Amino acid sequence: MTKAAVLGAGSWGTTFAKVLADAGVEVTLWARREDLARRIDDEHRNEEYLPGIELPASISATHDAAAACAGAELVAFAIPSQSLRENLRQWVGDLPDDASLISLMKGVELGTTKRMSEVIGEVTGAPDDRIVVVSGPNLAREIAQRQPTATVVACTDESRATQVQALCSTAYFRPYSNTDVVGCELGGAVKNVIALACGIGQGMGFGDNSLASIITRGLAETARLGERLGADPLTFAGLAGLGDLVATCNSPLSRNRSFGERLGRGETMAQAQDATHGQVAEGVKSCISVLELAGRHGVEVPITAAVEAVCSGRMTPMQMLELLMARSVRPES
Known part of the structure; x- marks a missing residue:
C-alpha cells in the first residue's frame, strides 16, 4: 500500500x-x-x-x-x-x-x-x-x-x-x-484576491451583474499576469482558473469571500479577522505579494490593487468601487 x-x-x-x-x-x-x-x-x-x-x-x-x-x-x-x-x-x-x-x-x-x-x-x-x-x-x-x-x-x-x-x-x-504548474498556481493564488473583491461587493449589497463583472475582469488580470510569466492561457479557462475562481467567489464556504463580505458591510480588518476563528483568508496577504509580482513584470492588475488598498486601510470599499468604475473605457481584449 x-x-x-x-x-x-x-x-x-x-x-x-x-x-x-x-x-x-x-x-x-x-x-x-x-x-x-x-x-x-x-x-x-x-x-x-x-x-x-x-x-x-x-x-x-x-x-x-x-x-x-x-x-x-x-x-x-x-x-x-x-x-x-x-x-x-x-x-x-x-x-x-x-x-x-x-x-x-x-x-x-x-x-x-x-x-x-x-x-x-x-x-x-x-x-x-x-x-x-x-x-x-x-x-x-x-x-x-x-x-x-x-x-x-x-x-x-x-x-x-x-x-x-x-x-x-x-x-x-x-x-x-x-x-502547467505556473498557470495552476497563479490561478489558485489570484482567485483568493478576486474572491475578496466579490465578497466586498456582496457585503455592499450588489447583485449578480456586479459579481459576474468582478469575476470576469479578475480572470482577465490573472490571465494577463500568467501570460507574462509563461503560463498556458488555456489553463485559466479550466479547473485551476475559472473553476476555482467561480467556486471561491460565490460560495459562503470560501473564507476569502466571507472575509470580504464583512469588509463590505463596514467591519474593520480586526473585526473580520476575529470572526474567522483562526481560519486564514489567504487573499489578505496574497493581494500584497500578487500586486508586487505584477508590478515587477509590468502587468496592470486593477482589482488586485484596489483590494490591497482596502486591506491596508488606504481606501474604503465605496472608494474601491468608485475607483474601478472610473477607469477609462477600452476594448475588452
Missing part, C-alpha cells in the same frame, strides 16, 4: 488526507498541536476544522513530523502559504529523498513573490519534476462530504502528475493532470 504524509491538519489538509485514504492510500496526518493530533487519532474526527465528518480508520495522526514522513512516497503540504518556508526549514531533513512533494497551498510568498512550488524547490533542493501542485475548486467541506468535484494535479513531469492523479482519484474526487 502506498504511504503518504499530509503536513497540516486544517480543513483542507484533513480533507485531502481523507481523499487519499478513500483512494486506498495509508495516510499519516501531521498536526501542529499535539492535543489536536491526539484527538484526531483517538476519535477519527477533526471536530475543530471539519465538525461532523468521520475520517477513515486508515488515517493516523501525529505531532511528530519525522514520524509522519518516514517511508512516505507522497508528502503533501497544507499549511498557510506565508509560513511554508519557515516550516520547510524544520522538515527538510525528514523528507524522503524520492517522495513526491505536493503543494496544497494557494498563495504567493511575501517579499520574494515566489510561488509555493518555487519555495518548496528552493528550501528542499528538490527538482521541479518532484514537485506537484493540486489546484481547482477545492472547498474542503464539500469534498469531505464526498460531494462530486474535479481538480487539477500539475507537475512539469507528466508521468509524476499522472501517478499522483491515480493515487488521489475516488468516486467523488476526479483529478485531471496538467504540466
Whole structure:
C-alpha cells in the first residue's frame, strides 16, 4: 500500500488526507498541536476544522513530523502559504529523498513573490519534476462530504502528475493532470484576491451583474499576469482558473469571500479577522505579494490593487468601487 504524509491538519489538509485514504492510500496526518493530533487519532474526527465528518480508520495522526514522513512516497503540504518556508526549514531533513512533494497551498510568498512550488524547490533542493501542485475548486467541506468535484494535479513531469492523479482519484474526487504548474498556481493564488473583491461587493449589497463583472475582469488580470510569466492561457479557462475562481467567489464556504463580505458591510480588518476563528483568508496577504509580482513584470492588475488598498486601510470599499468604475473605457481584449 502506498504511504503518504499530509503536513497540516486544517480543513483542507484533513480533507485531502481523507481523499487519499478513500483512494486506498495509508495516510499519516501531521498536526501542529499535539492535543489536536491526539484527538484526531483517538476519535477519527477533526471536530475543530471539519465538525461532523468521520475520517477513515486508515488515517493516523501525529505531532511528530519525522514520524509522519518516514517511508512516505507522497508528502503533501497544507499549511498557510506565508509560513511554508519557515516550516520547510524544520522538515527538510525528514523528507524522503524520492517522495513526491505536493503543494496544497494557494498563495504567493511575501517579499520574494515566489510561488509555493518555487519555495518548496528552493528550501528542499528538490527538482521541479518532484514537485506537484493540486489546484481547482477545492472547498474542503464539500469534498469531505464526498460531494462530486474535479481538480487539477500539475507537475512539469507528466508521468509524476499522472501517478499522483491515480493515487488521489475516488468516486467523488476526479483529478485531471496538467504540466502547467505556473498557470495552476497563479490561478489558485489570484482567485483568493478576486474572491475578496466579490465578497466586498456582496457585503455592499450588489447583485449578480456586479459579481459576474468582478469575476470576469479578475480572470482577465490573472490571465494577463500568467501570460507574462509563461503560463498556458488555456489553463485559466479550466479547473485551476475559472473553476476555482467561480467556486471561491460565490460560495459562503470560501473564507476569502466571507472575509470580504464583512469588509463590505463596514467591519474593520480586526473585526473580520476575529470572526474567522483562526481560519486564514489567504487573499489578505496574497493581494500584497500578487500586486508586487505584477508590478515587477509590468502587468496592470486593477482589482488586485484596489483590494490591497482596502486591506491596508488606504481606501474604503465605496472608494474601491468608485475607483474601478472610473477607469477609462477600452476594448475588452
